[in-house]
Amino acid sequence: MRLQEDLADELAATGASGVIIDITAVEIVDSFIGRMLTMIGSISRLFDAETVIVGMRPAVAITLTELGLSLSGVRTALNAEKGLEILNGKS
Amino acid sequence: MDVGGTSERMAEYLRDHHDKVVGRWSELVTARVRGRTSPDEVRREVGDLYSLIIRVLSDADDHALGELRAALDELSRSRARDGFTPSETALGVFSLKEAVYELVADTADLVPEFLVFSRLIDDLGLRTFEAYSAAREQIISDQSNAMLELSTPVVRLWEGIIAVPLVGTLDSARTQLVMEKLLDTLVTTGADHAVIDITGVSTVDTEVAQHLLKTVSAARLLGAECTISGIRPQVAQTIVSLGIEFGDIATKATLADALALALSQAGMKVVPQLWSKCRSSRSGRRCSSPFRSTCKTIPSCASRRTWPTSWPPPGPAG
Numbered sequence: 397m398r399l400q401e402d403l404a405d406e407l408a409a410t411g412a413s414g415v416i417i418d419i420t421a422v423e424i425v426d427s428f429i430g431r432m433l434t435m436i437g438s439i440s441r442l443f444d445a446e447t448v449i450v451g452m453r454p455a456v457a458i459t460l461t462e463l464g465l466s467l468s469g470v471r472t473a474l475n476a477e478k479g480l481e482i483l484n485g486k487s
Numbered sequence: 488m489d490v491g492g493t494s495e496r497m498a499e500y501l502r503d504h505h506d507k508v509v510g511r512w513s514e515l516v517t518a519r520v521r522g523r524t525s526p527d528e529v530r531r532e533v534g535d536l537y538s539l540i541i542r543v544l545s546d547a548d549d550h551a552l553g554e555l556r557a558a559l560d561e562l563s564r565s566r567a568r569d570g571f572t573p574s575e576t577a578l579g580v581f582s583l584k585e586a587v588y589e590l591v592a593d594t595a596d597l598v599p600e601f602l603v604f605s606r607l608i609d610d611l612g613l614r615t616f617e618a619y620s621a622a623r624e625q626i627i628s629d630q631s632n633a634m635l636e637l638s639t640p641v642v643r644l645w646e647g648i649i650a651v652p653l654v655g656t657l658d659s660a661r662t663q664l665v666m667e668k669l670l671d672t673l674v675t676t677g678a679d680h681a682v683i684d685i686t687g688v689s690t691v692d693t694e695v696a697q698h699l700l701k702t703v704s705a706a707r708l709l710g711a712e713c714t715i716s717g718i719r720p721q722v723a724q725t726i727v728s729l730g731i732e733f734g735d736i737a738t739k740a741t742l743a744d745a746l747a748l749a750l751s752q753a754g755m756k757v758v759p760q761l762w763s764k765c766r767s768s769r770s771g772r773r774c775s776s777p778f779r780s781t782c783k784t785i786p787s788c789a790s791r792r793t794w795p796t797s798w799p800p801p802g803p804a805g
Binding site for chain 2 (some may be wrong): 453457460462466471474475477
């Protein structure tokens, strides 16, 4: 929740065109985190910024799939480097 | 098991008649195995078991029963491997009763002792059954594990492109394994394109399709684009008649098509590589390659406009 507010404030202030969320350190996810990530994607789209989630672990990906969350509306990449490539390729 | 020292008396009796009983027991077992095990081998096994049974009956120590069971388990396992049926193994144990009964039949005063002994032998016979089925189950589970391991390779097709050729049937357990291996490989190789080849999958029903979709969406979460390839005509018909939607997942008829798609998405193109040896422009000969018209390696090559006269091309001029 704090993250969402901070992100919205920051996006409004800087007018950034891309958001990278690195979740390498996240080992356990639940449906709440999945929903939160989708919401962050929607919020940043309102500021015309694209969200890329990077560094997801295989176990996390399997859990999210089993929960039926495909994180529509956000892009995903293997690592921060590839995430940046996606953002740069778009802009 | 012990009532008023009956089992001790039985142990005493068995010890006294050791050679006779072991001899008769071996004979009975040898007759049953019909030459699949040598008589000496049988005699050794029988002798070991016999002394363990005496130790159990005489209550000499607590470990005897455990040892006897372990020896019996080992025996049943080796018999199972040699192709004996569990009944044969159990009957081999039961024939000890027969051997002893032939001796005790004359002496009426040993009846309670024989009953105690008989109960022990029954337990042991049943134990061989248990050990046999446990050994068989172990073999079966080992084999299915081996099959699971064998059937899920993840291969690297190109820099950044990996493929999973699926063979056989797709159930939940295998999908889980495939998914884990695919995702691990995606992470370790840093690939951004995965091809799932289902040429070897015999049937595709809604459940299999569901598993495929799950695998694809998990791979997408790692930022990899997935293509499903190897869809045979019958499979395509089944998929359509079942109303399965693959959505925006790219599907291709063959692995080659999927590879071409993946390469083009990665911004690569495969061109015939002939021109490193092209000497036509230097030698002044006419170029004879059938790919001459697409040659971009040596733009200045004048022979690009001419047609081949022979193939393979003439060797380089000295």
